[in-house]
Amino acid sequence: xxxxFLFLLMHRTSISIFNTLFNTEVPRIILKADPDxxxxxxNEAYQIATYTAGKDIRGKSLWEIYDPKESGVEGTNLLLExxxxxxxxxxxxxxxxxxxxxxxxxxxxxxxSWWQLEIIPIPGEDGATEFLLTTxxxxxxxxxxxxxxxxxxLSEQQLNEELATSNEELAAINEELSSTIEELTAAQxxxxxxxxxxxxxxxxxxxxxxxxxxSLRSLVMSAHYPLMILRGREWVIEIANQPLVNLWDKTxxxxxxxxxxxxxxxxxxxxxxGFLRQVYDSGVGYGQEEQIFHYxxxxxxxTKYVSFYYDPMFDNEGQVCGIIVAADDITEKVRSRQxxxxxxxxxxxxxxxxxxxNEELAAxxxxxxxxxxxxxDSKRELELNIQNLAESExxxxxxxxxxxxxxxxxxxxxxxxMDVNNNYLELVGKPIGEMQSRxxxxxxxxxxxxxxxxxxxxxxxxxxxxxxEHELTLIRNGVPExxxxxxxxxxxxxxxxxVNSIMVVGIDVSDKVLSRKNIADIEERIRLAVEAAEIGTFxxxxxxxxxxxxxxxxxxxxxxxxxxxxxxxxxFHPDDKAMSDAAREEAYRSGKMYxxxxxxxxxxxxxxxxxxxxxxxxxxxxPVRVLGTVLDxxxxxxxxxxxxxFISIASHELRTPxxxxxxxxQLLERVKDKPQATMxxxxxxxSSRSMNKISDLVDDLLNVSHMNExxxxxxxxxxxxxxxxxxxxxxxRAMGNYNLIFEGDHELKVFADEHRIDQVVxxxxxxxxxxxxDSLEIYLKVEKRGDMVRIEVRDSGPGIPAEKIxxxxxxxxxxxxxxxxxxxxGLGLYISAEIIKRHGGEIGVDSELGRGSTFWFTLPLEGxx
Ligand code: ADP
Numbered sequence: 001x002x003x004x005f006l007f008l009l010m011h012r013t014s015i016s017i018f019n020t021l022f023n024t025e026v027p028r029i030i031l032k033a034d035p036d037x038x039x040x041x042x043n044e045a046y047q048i049a050t051y052t053a054g055k056d057i058r059g060k061s062l063w064e065i066y067d068p069k070e071s072g073v074e075g076t077n078l079l080l081e082x083x084x085x086x087x088x089x090x091x092x093x094x095x096x097x098x099x100x101x102x103x104x105x106x107x108x109x110x111x112x113s114w115w116q117l118e119i120i121p122i123p124g125e126d127g128a129t130e131f132l133l134t135t136x137x138x139x140x141x142x143x144x145x146x147x148x149x150x151x152x153x154l155s156e157q158q159l160n161e162e163l164a165t166s167n168e169e170l171a172a173i174n175e176e177l178s179s180t181i182e183e184l185t186a187a188q189x190x191x192x193x194x195x196x197x198x199x200x201x202x203x204x205x206x207x208x209x210x211x212x213x214x215s216l217r218s219l220v221m222s223a224h225y226p227l228m229i230l231r232g233r234e235w236v237i238e239i240a241n242q243p244l245v246n247l248w249d250k251t252x253x254x255x256x257x258x259x260x261x262x263x264x265x266x267x268x269x270x271x272x273x274g275f276l277r278q279v280y281d282s283g284v285g286y287g288q289e290e291q292i293f294h295y296x297x298x299x300x301x302x303t304k305y306v307s308f309y310y311d312p313m314f315d316n317e318g319q320v321c322g323i324i325v326a327a328d329d330i331t332e333k334v335r336s337r338q339x340x341x342x343x344x345x346x347x348x349x350x351x352x353x354x355x356x357x358n359e360e361l362a363a364x365x366x367x368x369x370x371x372x373x374x375x376x377d378s379k380r381e382l383e384l385n386i387q388n389l390a391e392s393e394x395x396x397x398x399x400x401x402x403x404x405x406x407x408x409x410x411x412x413x414x415x416x417x418m419d420v421n422n423n424y425l426e427l428v429g430k431p432i433g434e435m436q437s438r439x440x441x442x443x444x445x446x447x448x449x450x451x452x453x454x455x456x457x458x459x460x461x462x463x464x465x466x467x468x469e470h471e472l473t474l475i476r477n478g479v480p481e482x483x484x485x486x487x488x489x490x491x492x493x494x495x496x497x498x499v500n501s502i503m504v505v506g507i508d509v510s511d512k513v514l515s516r517k518n519i520a521d522i523e524e525r526i527r528l529a530v531e532a533a534e535i536g537t538f539x540x541x542x543x544x545x546x547x548x549x550x551x552x553x554x555x556x557x558x559x560x561x562x563x564x565x566x567x568x569x570x571x572f573h574p575d576d577k578a579m580s581d582a583a584r585e586e587a588y589r590s591g592k593m594y595x596x597x598x599x600x601x602x603x604x605x606x607x608x609x610x611x612x613x614x615x616x617x618x619x620x621x622x623p624v625r626v627l628g629t630v631l632d633x634x635x636x637x638x639x640x641x642x643x644x645x646f647i648s649i650a651s652h653e654l655r656t657p658x659x660x661x662x663x664x665x666q667l668l669e670r671v672k673d674k675p676q677a678t679m680x681x682x683x684x685x686x687s688s689r690s691m692n693k694i695s696d697l698v699d700d701l702l703n704v705s706h707m708n709e710x711x712x713x714x715x716x717x718x719x720x721x722x723x724x725x726x727x728x729x730x731x732x733r734a735m736g737n738y739n740l741i742f743e744g745d746h747e748l749k750v751f752a753d754e755h756r757i758d759q760v761v762x763x764x765x766x767x768x769x770x771x772x773x774d775s776l777e778i779y780l781k782v783e784k785r786g787d788m789v790r791i792e793v794r795d796s797g798p799g800i801p802a803e804k805i806x807x808x809x810x811x812x813x814x815x816x817x818x819x820x821x822x823x824x825x826g827l828g829l830y831i832s833a834e835i836i837k838r839h840g841g842e843i844g845v846d847s848e849l850g851r852g853s854t855f856w857f858t859l860p861l862e863g864x865x
Pocket of ligand 1: 763767797799800814815824825827830853
C-alpha cells in the first residue's frame with residue numbers, strides 16, 4: 001500500500017488519492033528531504049496538533065513549527081535522527097512511542113497522551129529520497145490499556161503470594177493440633193489410673209479411721225495425765241479421763257457430753273477460752289508451761305497451776321472439728337518453786353544487807369583511819385601553831401614596843417590595858433605606872449566621855465573606828481593640852497570571830513594640823529586681802545602657754561567666764577601691745593613683771609590695769625611660769641588725770657590774777673615817786689582785787705587740804721539762819737544785777753559753824769551767778785523738815801545733765817560746759833559737801849536741763865537749845 005501511495009505521489013497521477021490520504025484526523029505532513037526539512041504540505045489535523053490552524057506554514061522549516069519545548073531535547077534529537085535516517089537510507093522509520101501532556105483548553109492542568117511517529121521516504125525520479133511523509137498516531141488509549149492490564153497482573157501475583165503464606169501457616173497449626181490431641185489422650189489415661197488408686201486408698205483410710213477413734217478413746221481414758229477431747233465450737237466434752245476431772249474436782253459422768261463452759265463457767269474471764277478459740281480458728285496448736293487456774297471446788301473457790309496443750313483435730317475437709325486437751329496439774333511444783341524463790345529472795349536480801357553493812361563498815365574504818373591521820377596532823381599543826389603563836393606574840397610585842405606610833409592593847413571583856421608602848425605613854429602623857437592594871441578609862445579619864453561609846457561600838461560590831469585629826473584635850477603630865485590625834489580602834493578577833501581585844505593605834509598630828517591651819521589662815525588672809533584690794537590673780541604656764549585666772553581677774557578683763565591666754569592677749573589695747581610685749585620679755589629676764597596697760601572690753605570701753613608678777617625659771621634659767629596679780633586702775637588713772645588737769649587749771653587760774661597783780665605792781669613801782677599820780681588808787685584797787693582772787697584760790701586749796709587731813713575744826717554757835725542769809729553775798733547784791741529773794745522760816749535757828757555754812761551758801765550763790773548768769777532771781781529758802789533744817793539756793797538757769805549730777809560733789813569735778821569757758825577749780829561743791837558732812841547733814845541738787853537747779857543742804861536741829 002505504501003509503495004502504491006509512493007508511486008502515486010511521485011507521479012502526481014492521482015490528486016484525489018493524495019487528498020484522501022490527507023483528508024483524515026491523523027496528523028500528516030510532507031517534508032522536503034533537505035537539511036531544513038522544509039514543509040511541503042500538511043493536513044488540517046496536523047495544523048490542529050501543532051496549533052498552526054489558519055496559518056500557511058508551507059515553505060517553512062519543520063524546526064520553525066516544531067516546538068522542542070513540548071517534546072524536549074531528547075525528543076527533538078530522536079526526531080532529527082529518525083528523519084535523517086529515513087531520508088538518507090531511504091527506508092520507512094517508526095519512531096518509538098513518546099509521551100506528551102496535552103495542556104487543557106482552560107489552561108488548568110494537562111491530559112496524559114502518548115504518540116508514535118511514522119516517517120515514510122518518498123523517492124524522487126532519481127530514486128533518492130525527495131520527500132518525507134510523516135504521520136503522527138495517537139496511541140494514548142493503547143498505552144493506557146496496557147498499563148491497566150499490567151496493574152491487574154501485579155495484584156493477582158501479590159494475592160497468590162499471600163495465599164501461599166497462609167497455606168503454610170495453616171499446615172503448621174494443623175500439625176500442632178494433632179500432637180496436642182495425642183497428649184490429651186495420654187493424660188486422660190493417666191487420670192483414670194490415679195482415680196482408681198485414690199478410690200482404693202479412701203476406703204482403706206475410712207477403715208483405719210474407725211479403728212483409730214476407738215483406740216484414741218482407750219488411749220485417752222487410760223492416760224495417767226489429764227486428757228480430754230472437745231468437739232465442735234461448743235467445746236462439748238467428748239471424752240475426759242479421770243485425771244482431768246480430778247483437776248476440776250468433778251466426775252467423768254458429770255462432765256461427758258456437756259459443753260465445757262457449762263461445766264466451768266468460772267473460766268469465762270480466764271485466758272483458757274481465748275486460747276481455745278485461737279486454736280479452733282487458726283488450726284495451730286497452742287500450749288502454756290504454767291498457767292494459773294481458778295475454779296469452783298465443792299469447798300468454794302480454789303486455785304491450781306496447770307500446764308496444758310491444745311491440739312486441733314481436723315475433719316475430712318481439713319476443717320477444725322475439735323480440740324484434744326492435754327493438761328497437767330503442776331500446783332505442787334509451782335508452790336514449792338515459789339517457796340524456794342521466796343527463800344532465795346529473802347536470802348539475797350539478807351546477803352545484800354550484810355554486804356551493804358560491810359561496805360559501810362569498811363568506809364567508816366577508812367574514815368576513822370583518815371581522821372586518825374588528820375588528828376595526828378592537826379596535833380602536829382597545833383604544836384607548830386602554838387610555837388608560831390608564841391613566836392608571833394613575841395614578834396607582836398616587840399613590834400608594839402618598837403612601833404613608831406602609839407599602841408595600846410585593851411581587853412574587850414573588861415577594857416583592861418593589856419599592853420602599851422612608850423609612844424602611847426608619850427601620846428597620852430602618862431607614866432607607865434598609871435596605865436598598868438587599869439582600865440583604859442581609868443588611865444585616860446579625860447577621853448572617856450567622847451570615846452568610851454565609840455570603843456563599845458567597835459567591840460559589839462567588830463568594825464574598826466578610824467579618827468582623822470580628832471581634836472581633844474589630854475592631861476599630859478598633869479597639864480591639859482589641846483591636841484590633834486590620828487587614831488584607829490582596831491578590833492582583834494578570835495577564831496570564832498568575836499572581838500577579844502581592841503588595838504588602839506594613835507599618832508599625835510598636832511604640829512601638822514596646826515601648821516596646816518596656819519598656812520590655811522595665811523592663805524585665807526591673803527585671799528581676803530586680795531579680794532579686798534580687788535586684785536585679780538593669774539598663773540601663766542609659759543611652756544604650755546595656758547593660763548589659770550581668778551574670778552576677779554576675769555571680771556577685770558571683762559570676761560564672762562575664765563578667759564584663755566589668747567583672750568587675755570587679745571584684750572590689750574593695740575597701742576599698748578608693743579609696750580606690754582616688751583614688758584613681758586623684760587620680766588622673763590629680770591624675774592619681775594610690772595606694767596600698766598589699757599584693755600579694750602568687748603563693749604569697746606577702755607580700762608586701765610596694773611599687772612604685777614613674778615617669773616619662775618627652770619634649772620636652765622628658762623622662764624616656765626608667771627604668778628601674778630592684776631589691778632583695775634582705771635579710777636586711779638582717772639583721778640590722776642583729774643589731778644593733772646586740776647594743777648594745770650589751778651596754775652592757769654592763779655596766773656591770771658598774778659599777772660594782773662604783777663602789772664599793777666610794776667606800774668606802781670614806776671609812779672612810786674609821784675604819789676599824786678591819779679592812777680595810783682586804781683592800781684592799788686586792782687592789786688587788791690587780784691590779791692583777793694589769789695587769796696580766795698589759795699583759801700580753796702587750803703580748805704581742800706584741811707578737809708583731807710580732817711583739820712577742819714567746826715566752830716559751832718547758835719544763829720538765826722535768815723539773818724545769816726541776808727548778810728551773806730554782799731558782793732553779789734552790790735553788783736546790783738541779781739536779786740536774792742528770801743523765802744521760808746525767818747526764825748529758824750541752827751547750832752552750827754556759821755562761817756562755814758555761810759561759805760557753803762556763798763558757794764551756791766556764786767555758782768548760780770557763774771553758771772546761770774541769765775537767772776536774775778536767785779531764791780534762798782529755809783524750811784524745817786522733821787528734825788532737820790533744809791536750806792536751798794534755786795536758780796532758773798540751764799540746769800545740769802542727769803549723768804553729771806552724781807559727780808558734782810567730787811573733788812576737782814567740773815561739769816565742763818564746752819560753750820561756757822568759766823573759770824573754776826571744781827572744788828567749791830566738794831568743800832561744801834565736806835562741811836555739811838561734818839555737821840551730820842546732807843547735800844544735794846535737784847536739777848533738770850532747761851529747768852534750773854536747786855542746790856540744797858540739811859542740818860540737824862538737835863542741840864539748838
Ligand atoms: P567750780 O570751781 O568749777 O565752780 P564747783 O565745785 O563749785 O566748781 O562746781 C562744780 C561744777 O558744777 C561746775 O563746774 C559747774 O559745771 C556745775 N555747777 C555748779 N553750780 C551750778 C549751777 N547753779 N548751774 C549749773 N551748773 C552748776
